[in-house]
Amino acid sequence: QNGLKFSLGPENETTVTEFILEGFPGLDQRLQLFLSLVLLLMYLTTVLGNATIIFLVCVDHHLQTPMYFFISNLAFLEIWFTSFTSIKLFAILSSDQKSISPSSCFAQSYFYFALGCTELVLLVVMSCDRCVAICQPLHYAAIMEPQLCLCLVVAAWAIGFSLLSYRLLFLPELSFCGSNKIPHFLCDNTPLFKLSCSDTSLLWKMDSVFLSCVLMVFLCLTLAFYMRILFSILHLPAASERKKAFSTCSSHLIPLSIAYGSCIALYMSPSEEASLKTNKIVALLNTVLYPFLNPFIYSLRNRAVILALNKFLARTIIKL
Secondary structure (H helix, E strand, O other): OOOOOEEEOOOOOEEEOOEEEOOOOOOOHHHHHHHHHHHHHHHHHHHHHHHHHHHHHHHOHHHOOHHHHHHHHHHHHHHHHHHHHHHHHHHHHHHOOOEEOHHHHHHHHHHHHHHHHHHHHHHHHHHHHHHHHHHOHHHHHHHOOHHHHHHHHHHHHHHHHHHOOHHHHHHHHOOOOOOOEEOOOOOOHHHHHHHOOOOOHHHHHHHHHHHHHHHHHHHHHHHHHHHHHHHHHHOOOOHHHHHHHHHHHHHHHHHHHHHHHHHHHHHOOOHHHOOHHHHHHHHHHHHHHHHHHHHHHHHHOOHHHHHHHHHHHHHHHHHO
16 A cells, blocks of 8 residues: 565565655645656756756867866766756656665665765865966966876766775665665665664764765865965955956855755764754755756856857857
8 A cells, every 4th residue: 555565584574675765745745746846947957057068068169178177077977966866856746656676775875975975076176176277377287187187087986986885785785674664855874774674883883984084085175275276366466356266266165065064964963863854955955956056156157158158059040
């Protein structure tokens, strides 16, 4: 009746073979439908905005610089990150399709954390790139060579996915023999660990310490680069240049504060005592709002990107 699926394990214990992602069960059905439409619109806008950035960087040689190379990689990552969470959330809200297999649940959990970690590394790389551009403009082209940029991006993806590889080893080893209802819209670590019949105390501690260390290291590196940028901006001779630089940096701090603020709230607090209701609300900022804002803040407000888009549209119209 509730979509529960169990099988008898080798020790005559019922083993969960399917999870139920509850989503937001307390919301009215009409409100859930409305939220699903809002979510769909935000998801399509996120994908279209990021895909537009990737396309423009590929076709316009004026945008083939280190900064836009990193931004296009961030856009590519955002498409995958939001797809792993938003599509399932849309299905839960719109059609009540809440079931998910354990293997799919573990895969979603791994890619959610791996892509998130990769994004934090990319943000460090992007802040380093801006630091070099502003603090050492005369040596920028010589330092940020295409080979170095490619190596930095490859390293970001490798670090993000390798750091979280321990989850591939531990998650499938967990046993689930009680309730199969996950009070969340994604397979986050807190609800998964609470459902498990296994002793998860070691995994709680590993996740808490590891994720806290990763967050603090990447946050400190990012802030260090932006502090260096800030000091360089203060020494710019022209007030107009200082105002423009401050405007750009302050806009970048908005998504950074959402990304790090939500991650700190979710994964640097004592996980076993954390409120799942609060976690779901904060996770929405991380999985829906943050990817939605990124294309507008990093690129679509940029004059060079708008000019490239207008040129492409004009050429397309002329050909038609």
